[in-house]
Amino acid sequence: MYLARFKYLVKLLVAHGLYAIGVLQLMQRIVLRRRAVVLMYHRVLTEEEMAVTASHPAIVVKRETFAAHMEVLKKRFHVMTVDQFIEHMERKIPFEDSSCLVTFDDGWKDNFTHALPILRRFHIPALVFLPVNFIGSNRFFWQEQLSSLIKRALGAIKHDPMLRNRLTNILAPIELAGLLEIQSYNRDTDSLVNDMVRKDKTIDIALFNDTIKQLTALLNVEPDELLKTDGFMDWGQVKSMTEYGVAFGGHGMEHRILMAMPIAEANQEIHETKKILDTRLGQAVSAFSYPNGDWSPEIAKLVEKAGFRAAFTTEPGHVRCDDDRFTVRRINIYEHDTKTTPLFLARLVGLF
Ligand SMILES: [Zn+2]
Structure with a gap:
C-alpha cells in the first residue's frame, strides 16, 4: 500500500513538473499529430456516491473531475462526434491533430444525471454503449x-x-x-x-x-438499496440524451464476454443488439464496444457482418485513420490517475 502511494506521488510530481515547463503540451503535439485519442469513461459520481458505490474505482470519476476533463478537451483538443470519427476511419482521412472522442461504457444512470449536464455545458458530443437488457431494468451487473x-x-x-x-x-x-x-x-x-x-x-x-x-x-x-447508486438508464433517458447530441452504440444484450460462449451464440448476441437498438433509437447504430473489452478476429468479423461500422476495445493507445476500425483502442479514464490537469494530460498522451 505504501509503495502504491509512493508511486502515485512520483507520478504526480513528474506530471506536474513536465506540465509546468511545457513538456506535456509538447508531447501532446508530437504524439497526437494526425491522431485521435478515444476516452473510455464508465461512471460519473458525486463524492457521496463514490463513498457508497459497489463499482470498482477503475471505472469511476468524480463529477467535478469530469467537468475539469471536459474543459481541458474543449480547450486543447478537437472533439469529434462518432459519425465524424468513423468517417475519418472509413475514408482514411487523417485525423486533425489532437482529435478526441468521448465514450462511456454500460449506460449507467449517472451518465444521464451527472455527465449529461456537463457535456451540454461544454457542448461536447459523446457516445454511450448500452448493454441492451440492462437498460430500463432493475437488474445490476x-x-x-x-x-x-x-x-x-x-x-x-x-x-x-x-x-x-x-x-x-x-x-x-x-x-x-x-x-x-x-x-x-x-x-x-x-x-x-x-x-x-x-x-x-x-x-x-x-x-x-x-x-x-x-x-x-x-x-x-x-435489491432496491443497490439501485440508488448503481443502476442503469431507462429508455426515456436514452431518448432525451439523443436529443442533446449524445449517440448510442451496442454493448451486447447481457454484457457477457463474447469469447466465452459458442460462436453461434455470440453471433446471436451481436445481431440482437443491433436489431433492438436500431428499432429503439429509430436509426441504424454504428458503433459497438466489446463487453469486458474481450475480442477475437472472429468476433470482430461478426460485429462487422452485423452492420456495425466500428468497434471499440479496452486496449490502450492512440488511433490513426488507417488502423483497423473493428479493434479501436481507447484510454480508460478513472479518478485516481486523472485528478489534476497534468495527470489527465499525461494519461492522454500515453505517459502513464
Ligand atoms: Zn461494460
Missing part, C-alpha cells in the same frame, strides 16, 4: 451485486459470528471464502473486495448468480 453483498457479509459476521460457516460454504465455490478472514473493514479492505470479486473472469456466470441469490437470501437484502 454481478460485479456490483457480489461486491456489495460481500461487504455486507463482512459487517454481518461482526454482529453474528455464527454466520461465518454458512458464508464460507456459500463463497467457497467461487473461491472467495478467504475474504471472510478480513478483520476490520476500511478503505483498503474495500478495494481488496473489489479486486478479488473481479479477479477470475473465467468462472461460470451461473455460479456467480447462484452465489448472489444465496447471499441475498441469507443477508436479507433488498
Whole structure:
C-alpha cells in the first residue's frame, strides 16, 4: 500500500513538473499529430456516491473531475462526434491533430444525471454503449451485486459470528471464502473486495448468480438499496440524451464476454443488439464496444457482418485513420490517475 502511494506521488510530481515547463503540451503535439485519442469513461459520481458505490474505482470519476476533463478537451483538443470519427476511419482521412472522442461504457444512470449536464455545458458530443437488457431494468451487473453483498457479509459476521460457516460454504465455490478472514473493514479492505470479486473472469456466470441469490437470501437484502447508486438508464433517458447530441452504440444484450460462449451464440448476441437498438433509437447504430473489452478476429468479423461500422476495445493507445476500425483502442479514464490537469494530460498522451 505504501509503495502504491509512493508511486502515485512520483507520478504526480513528474506530471506536474513536465506540465509546468511545457513538456506535456509538447508531447501532446508530437504524439497526437494526425491522431485521435478515444476516452473510455464508465461512471460519473458525486463524492457521496463514490463513498457508497459497489463499482470498482477503475471505472469511476468524480463529477467535478469530469467537468475539469471536459474543459481541458474543449480547450486543447478537437472533439469529434462518432459519425465524424468513423468517417475519418472509413475514408482514411487523417485525423486533425489532437482529435478526441468521448465514450462511456454500460449506460449507467449517472451518465444521464451527472455527465449529461456537463457535456451540454461544454457542448461536447459523446457516445454511450448500452448493454441492451440492462437498460430500463432493475437488474445490476454481478460485479456490483457480489461486491456489495460481500461487504455486507463482512459487517454481518461482526454482529453474528455464527454466520461465518454458512458464508464460507456459500463463497467457497467461487473461491472467495478467504475474504471472510478480513478483520476490520476500511478503505483498503474495500478495494481488496473489489479486486478479488473481479479477479477470475473465467468462472461460470451461473455460479456467480447462484452465489448472489444465496447471499441475498441469507443477508436479507433488498435489491432496491443497490439501485440508488448503481443502476442503469431507462429508455426515456436514452431518448432525451439523443436529443442533446449524445449517440448510442451496442454493448451486447447481457454484457457477457463474447469469447466465452459458442460462436453461434455470440453471433446471436451481436445481431440482437443491433436489431433492438436500431428499432429503439429509430436509426441504424454504428458503433459497438466489446463487453469486458474481450475480442477475437472472429468476433470482430461478426460485429462487422452485423452492420456495425466500428468497434471499440479496452486496449490502450492512440488511433490513426488507417488502423483497423473493428479493434479501436481507447484510454480508460478513472479518478485516481486523472485528478489534476497534468495527470489527465499525461494519461492522454500515453505517459502513464
Ligand atoms: Zn461494460
